[in-house]
Amino acid sequence: MSKHFEVSSEKSAVDASISIKLTHLPPLKEITIETKTISPFYCINAPMKVAKDTQWRSVHTFKSDKNVVVDLATSPAIDGIYNGVFPMGCVSFLVPDKIINAKVEKDVAHIPLNASYSLELTAYADQQVLDKCELERFFIDEHIQCERIEFDAFKARYFYPKNKQNLPAIIVVSGSEGGIEKAQAIAQLLANRGYATVAIGYFDLLGTATALSEIPIEFIEQAIHYLKSREEIDKNRIGIYGRSKGAEFSLVAASYFKDITCVVVNSPTSLIFEGMNKHYPSKSASWTYQGVALPYFKFKIVPFLISKLCARNYPDFKKDHPSSISVENINGPILLLAAKNDEVWDSYEACLQILKRLEKNKFHHDVRYTFYDNSGHMLTIPYQPNNRYGNGNVDVMQDTIDAWHKTIAFFEDYL
Structure with a gap:
């Protein structure tokens, strides 16, 4: 003692x-x-x-x-x-x-x-x-069961509370780092709160694509079908959570697949970007559907360098782009979380454009949003070191706590 x-x-x-x-x-x-x-x-x-x-x-x-x-x-x-x-x-x-x-x-x-x-x-x-x-x-409570799922071209882990029925389910998609561990950590913490969750690893794993390029959005559809095949799942309550590039993936997938009825995106973009091969543009689409590349914003080095010299955002989310995500087709409420000083892309302005597009198209589901003054793109889970923004940054941690609490509350309200 x-x-x-x-x-x-x-x-x-x-x-x-x-x-x-x-x-x-x-x-x-x-x-x-x-x-x-x-x-x-x-x-x-x-x-x-x-x-x-x-x-x-x-x-x-x-x-x-x-x-x-x-x-x-x-x-x-x-x-x-x-x-x-x-x-x-x-x-x-x-x-x-x-x-x-x-x-x-x-x-x-x-x-x-x-x-x-x-x-x-x-x-x-x-x-x-x-x-x-x-x-x-x-990360994972002792009452949570874990199963590894083998899909043809992506990997996943399924977490669910033991001996429970009529569970709401959440698909968790992480960002451009690849692998599965970051999605897994978020999926585990959500499972602790009574959800069945699927953490998806869609590239840079054995048996998956080596680059974040031409990823079929049908991966999400397959995860939906898997969840609907499970007897413990309430098939009418399937949500998705994505952050960074995974937020882009989540918005695109939710705009295609009506079984997704609740969406939380953290540090999103309003556009479909070019794919990535390690740290370089892949010169191809990030996502495909039915074997066809989805329209994407092509990275161009000269405008990018000019934007840096002139302290402008690249791309300019305020302009109309053919690669804008059709968020108005999403079949459920949406939560948008972003930092005003996002150092990767301007997720704040992207969220404003998403809101404008939803309003223009008379989106009839609820939409919530919160924008943070202190944090940046790495707005993840509370009470873990986040030294990207300086050691001991209490303001960043407070933003992270708030974003996580709003995520939990949103799923509780709508899923």
Whole structure:
């Protein structure tokens, strides 16, 4: 039993906030809390090549109050990766000690579920250890079943609560990083909340396309058919979640397949872009339907360079494009989430164009949207390090928490 640490839950979901306190401390004393990973650690925001054996750590200093307590919900960090009050700061704001790179696994059979990770928190006063505690943070709860699905040209993992019926289902599609782990992490956290979810890996895996180019949108249709074949699924409640390039994929697929009745897109575009081969344009479409390339916006280097020199957006989403996604054909409510300072593409302006198109075509389903001032394109899940925007950026984390909560609420309301 801990002498000083009081935590509301020693085992909790990755997206859950918990209470962390230290009690019975010397009064008005500087207290240091060191947090470190003590198991393989999967971070959705880290580059895929970062090995899970990389150790992550944070060190923060607080001052006990006159009631001899440090409560992360009210006690400000006076030194460390973040400053000020943030209840989950010691858990969220970690940095790698030394990055270990590893070969990215391409075979889904050998890609781990990344079910959970463990953290050790150590409290110090005057460099002397006061107390320690361990926390387990899980992506997938023990009541969730997982099955690997083998489709002809893409890979998927299916997550669902055991012994449940009439489940709403969500197809999860990640972005241009390829693989399945990022989609998997989101699918797992949604499954914990009572959904059946399918995480799709549609390129850069063994047995899939090697590039994000000419991907058949029928992959989503096949996933829909799979879900409808499952006896535990409510066939009238199938949604889709996509972020970044996966948001583009999701909007396109939902505009074709009427079985999708609820759509959440994070950092989307209003256009179909050219495909990608590693970091270069593929000179072909991103998506196909019935073997035919869908119209796409072609990348051109000269206008791109001019836009950078003149601090203009490329492409200009305000202009009409033949590759605009027919979002008005979507058969259900839509949630749009975007950052006003998206560094990859202007998802904020893209969302405004989506809203204009929906209004112009008298879209009769509900539409919600939220635009964020502090974050960027990497708006994923809460309480995991997101060092792309500077270590310990509380404002970015608050945006991420809000976006995730709005995602959960939207699915609860409409699916």
